[in-house]
Amino acid sequence: VPEGHKVHRISRAFTADFVGKKIAASSPQGRFAAGAAVVDGRRMTASRAVGKQMFLGFSGGHWLRVHLGIYGMWDFAGKIREQVEVDPRVGRKTLATPSGFSAAGFPPEPIGQVRLRLATAVAVADLRGPNTCELLGADEMDTVIHTLGPDPLSPNGSADEAQAEFVRRVTARKVAIGQLLMDQTVVSGIGNIYRAEMLFRAGLEPHLPGRSLTEETAALLWQDWVRLLQVGVDTGLMLTMDGLDPQETALALASRADRHWVYGRAGLPCRVCGTEVALEMMAGRKLYWCPSCQR
Numbered sequence: 001v002p003e004g005h006k007v008h009r010i011s012r013a014f015t016a017d018f019v020g021k022k023i024a025a026s027s028p029q030g031r032f033a034a035g036a037a038v039v040d041g042r043r044m045t046a047s048r049a050v051g052k053q054m055f056l057g058f059s060g061g062h063w064l065r066v067h068l069g070i071y072g073m074w075d076f077a078g079k080i081r082e083q084v085e086v087d088p089r090v091g092r093k094t095l096a097t098p099s100g101f102s103a104a105g106f107p108p109e110p111i112g113q114v115r116l117r118l119a120t121a122v123a124v125a126d127l128r129g130p131n132t133c134e135l136l137g138a139d140e141m142d143t144v145i146h147t148l149g150p151d152p153l154s155p156n157g158s159a160d161e162a163q164a165e166f167v168r169r170v171t172a173r174k175v176a177i178g179q180l181l182m183d184q185t186v187v188s189g190i191g192n193i194y195r196a197e198m199l200f201r202a203g204l205e206p207h208l209p210g211r212s213l214t215e216e217t218a219a220l221l222w223q224d225w226v227r228l229l230q231v232g233v234d235t236g237l238m239l240t241m242d243g244l245d246p247q248e249t250a251l252a253l254a255s256r257a258d259r260h261w262v263y264g265r266a267g268l269p270c271r272v273c274g275t276e277v278a279l280e281m282m283a284g285r286k287l288y289w290c291p292s293c294q295r
């Protein structure tokens, strides 16, 4: 499942090249034919990511809600200004420069099971394999968004209110902080990698109940998420180590194995203290942590 930074990047691509434009919508695969017919020919009015979900607004008060889930992917083609990660299964090149656009081959034939195609005169976005793709009215969208925990880049109120909301949702619960961080009703956008890394960065033992955290500790966790998410959106990478020298930075950029404090490092020595990084299952997901640094 893409973590929040990736969904924000996709949302940004829609903002750059689709919002404000009249959209031709279709369902080449047929499974979303009725929904596509509703938005076909309408103007896209907004693109908003909240955690792992994205909401695309259309004139007439229609909202498309997309949750990619494990297998879902957007694939862009044509004149796209934002660099978006390419779906390796399709391998179509996402164009970062207008020079790559050729009207001759546009629009490209849909490849595979495209649930929804959204197209302007010069750009195409194909959606494959989403967990959720549905149309909502504005009220329904509000309801969905209000069940979600705060997202630093898409708060319902001010940044301070978003932080207070996170602190409240964490410190009221008996559930382990390692579980709360991945609960999308507590905070939006954090997945397995950010969870492990944030707990390490905070020196927090993952099994501590949320309500045992002080408000200050919870606030610091939130502020760390704000920072990490912004880096993720800016770079497209989950860069979770700071204080690296230039050589270490180059390694972290080039390779996932050199990018994280504890994630994916079970049995390897902790980068800080040398203790073996522990791996356990928490709520069905792999949790990596250092038993010495985090206690």
Ligand SMILES: [Zn+2]
Pocket (backbone or CB within 6 Å): 270, 271, 272, 273, 274, 275, 290, 291, 292, 293, 294
């Ligand atoms: Zn350690």
